[in-house]
Amino acid sequence: MKQSQFEFRAICIAAAFLAGCGGSQPPIGAPGTSWQTSATATHAAHGKSWMLPEASGEDLIYIASNPTAVLSYTTGKIVGTIDTGGDGVCSDALGNVFFVSSDAITEYGHGGTVPIATLYLTGYAPSGIGCASDPTTGNLAVTYYDFDPSGAKAEVAVFADAQGTPSVYQTGIASQFCTYDDEGNLFADGYLGNGAAIAELPSGGNEFTVFPLTQGIGGNPWSISWDGKYLSVEGIAHSSVRFSRIKIAGSTSTIVGTVRPRGKMVHAAASWLWGKALLVPYAASNATRIGFWKYPKGGKPTQIFTHKDFGERITSALGLTVSIAPSLVRKH
Numbered sequence: 001m002k003q004s005q006f007e008f009r010a011i012c013i014a015a016a017f018l019a020g021c022g023g024s025q026p027p028i029g030a031p032g033t034s035w036q037t038s039a040t041a042t043h044a045a046h047g048k049s050w051m052l053p054e055a056s057g058e059d060l061i062y063i064a065s066n067p068t069a070v071l072s073y074t075t076g077k078i079v080g081t082i083d084t085g086g087d088g089v090c091s092d093a094l095g096n097v098f099f100v101s102s103d104a105i106t107e108y109g110h111g112g113t114v115p116i117a118t119l120y121l122t123g124y125a126p127s128g129i130g131c132a133s134d135p136t137t138g139n140l141a142v143t144y145y146d147f148d149p150s151g152a153k154a155e156v157a158v159f160a161d162a163q164g165t166p167s168v169y170q171t172g173i174a175s176q177f178c179t180y181d182d183e184g185n186l187f188a189d190g191y192l193g194n195g196a197a198i199a200e201l202p203s204g205g206n207e208f209t210v211f212p213l214t215q216g217i218g219g220n221p222w223s224i225s226w227d228g229k230y231l232s233v234e235g236i237a238h239s240s241v242r243f244s245r246i247k248i249a250g251s252t253s254t255i256v257g258t259v260r261p262r263g264k265m266v267h268a269a270a271s272w273l274w275g276k277a278l279l280v281p282y283a284a285s286n287a288t289r290i291g292f293w294k295y296p297k298g299g300k301p302t303q304i305f306t307h308k309d310f311g312e313r314i315t316s317a318l319g320l321t322v323s324i325a326p327s328l329v330r331k332h
Helices: 005-019 041-045 053-057
Strands: 060-064 068-072 078-082 088-091 097-101 104-108 117-120 126-133 140-148 151-159 167-170 174-180 186-192 195-201 209-212 220-226 231-236 241-249 252-259 272-274 277-284 287-294 298-305 319-323
Touching: 053 078, 060 088, 060 287, 088 126, 088 319, 097 126, 097 140, 104 126, 140 174, 151 174, 151 186, 186 220, 186 231, 195 220, 195 231, 195 241, 209 252, 220 272, 241 277, 272 319, 277 319
Parallel strands: 126 174, 174 220
Antiparallel strands: 060 068, 060 319, 068 078, 088 097, 097 104, 104 117, 126 140, 140 151, 151 167, 174 186, 186 195, 195 209, 220 231, 231 241, 241 252, 272 277, 277 287, 287 298
């Protein structure tokens, strides 16, 4: 069975971390992809970011690729492109969007086309993966690997108020993605030995605690989200994805439920959980699709956006986020 590039990247990083060998290479990302359509070719030909003026007043889906495509949340129509790619993407409560790539994090305002800030990871040869915003403080956490001559170190950088030089913590696992809960506790998922695990940095703490997951999660640990009650860990296999709802109590972690989106989702990438809506980018017929499912119900998708909605057929998407319009009253 052919292995997805996303799975391959995760396994390679975990192997480098666990082996502790020198000379490791940075994570392997998906190949660059063009999002040009007849409506956007003029803009893209000059390599410029662009956005429809009306886009700033609605919720937007940012799909991390190269460049990034920006879609209307309600219609799936492409409303802009950002001439910035990234291995990871996230957004905060104000609608600001953060793109993680190699040693830098680039921030855009909701509907904006010019970066409003650039943050830098520290270390010998850092390579970023994913990010999350703390709803209680505005801090930005970024998971990354530092490839120095002694091996690969799995670390998390926390930028206070999404600014300045970060505080850096080692997770103790081969970490992948991260999330905050509603009390400001930070969680990262990844590998511990041959199994999955979660590491927690309590709000105000200075050290991660590791929680092995003795129950299977249905594939490689990928994105992690806080669903308002439990942690939700995405487990990806070649043609399927499922989400394990995990309770952390004392020194143990327990899977208390499983969300199973129905459908053949080849090469699923990092998902985004927004209230009761679960968004997953995946491949079908060599083109990217964005599926919507009810959370935690799962089952059949409630909506699917395809290239017929957003234009050019593509072969990869590394992840997505929903950027909320600050002017709108939130319903999620």
